[in-house]
Amino acid sequence: KTTTKELINAVLSTSYRTIATKGNLNNHIGVPLTLLTIKPDTEIAIVEMGANHLNEIEFLCEIAEPDFGYITNFGKAHLEGFGGVEGVIKGKSELYDYLISSNKSVFLNADDPIQLEKLKGFTKKYGFSTTQAKYFNIELINAQPFVNLKVEDVEINSNLIGTYNFTNCCAAIIIGKYFNIELPKIKYAIEKYIPDNNRSQIINTKGHYIILDAYNANPSSMKVALENFHTLEKPNKILILGDMFELGNSSREEHQIIANLASSLNFEEVILVGENFQLTDSNAINLTNFNALKTYLDKYDLPEKSTILIKGSRGMALERVLEC
Structure with missing residues (x-):
């Protein structure tokens, strides 16, 4: 989540006045602290939300009132608090529940069958895919060792290691495209980003x-x-x-x-x-x-x-x- 948030901020800040969660301050204390950094001239706030039990994301949504949302994945994290994988899916999907009920918008990884299923029938969604033509196509060229990808006719060479960082880059790209940021700026932002804080x-x-x-x-x-x-x-x-x-x-x-x-x-x-x-x-x-x-x-x-x-x-x- 944190790497994705950093990439999204890197891309959006090329064209907008942004604020973003510092580090991974993503809980019931961190989210309000992030919101308090919003200034009168802030155009976009990128707020990271984390949870280790049910109803936590629902609560954070009530605080932040997001207009857009993106779930990175439904991995096997915090199984103890969520009570298993199904609990993880249900807990994270509280973000979708809020956005759908509020008629807001969702960004998605259309190659993730869980995300597709959860958003079936919902129209205000904007996704990326490596295979499905109905979504914005992004191609993974290689990851030896860094993620190298292609968007339209533009090649982007990141400083992120591992194929697991491919979708993190894709999220930043699709969100940048939604907010009408030109591809050269998106390329510049992603290529300039260097991970730190013990993350890859x-x-x-x-x-x-x-x-x-x-x-x-x-x-x-x-x-x-x-x-x-x-x-x-x-x-x-x-x-x-x-x-x-x-x-x-x-x-x-x-x-x-x-x-x-x-x-x-x-x-x-x-x-x-x-x-x-x-x-x-x-x-x-x-x-x-x-x-x-x-x-x-x-x-x-x-x-x-x-x-x-x-x-x-x-x-x-x-x-x-x-x-x-």
Whole structure:
């Protein structure tokens, strides 16, 4: 959500006076704080909303009264609070419920069957697709390592790694197009945006290529990150994965699925960190906590020119690996 919000703001701010949520201040405190930054001359406010239980988005909509909305995806995040995947879908769809009942407008990823189903019959929707001609077409050229896409006859080379960032770029493009921003400006904004705050950050240090994606993690984002890392044409690939939080009764199963996937992709080394990963059956290096990881890395002789993916939930704070 946060990367998408940043991209949308980057695009819209080329032509409008905008304000946007700082960082990921997206809850019942963050949303009002964002609204308080709106000035008399502000033309567009980009407000990020997050939730970990039902009725939260509904409440935030009552506060913000949005005119437009976009849901990034319906991933396996906050399963504990939502009570499962169906709860996630229902909770996030509260944004659609508000916009439809208020006769507002929705932006959508038309390649997502859940979004299509939820918006079936609703006419005030504007979407993008890689295949469906009735929606605005955007083509993914490649993601080796950065997302490279084509809109009409314009090629956009982003600084975002991973195919999972393709739809984030698409959302910014379709919203920019809706607000009549010229493609050269959209291209400039996306190409200028460089991720930070531990979100898909690329760090070159001591001859190693590090993908720092340690801001947060859930089973959906972890899966696509691993699959993308697998396709990356780089040498000596090493995984450092931390626990995923707020999964409730699904935690053990979801951690086992990720452990199995990591093992199946034949990386040079797989290091799992945390009490939840400790419960998995895996042939990976399995460490209890960050201190154990630090001890291990202090003794570990990294292969030259290693490529390292670091990903875990916020509470794991795996960005500390860079200090080892």
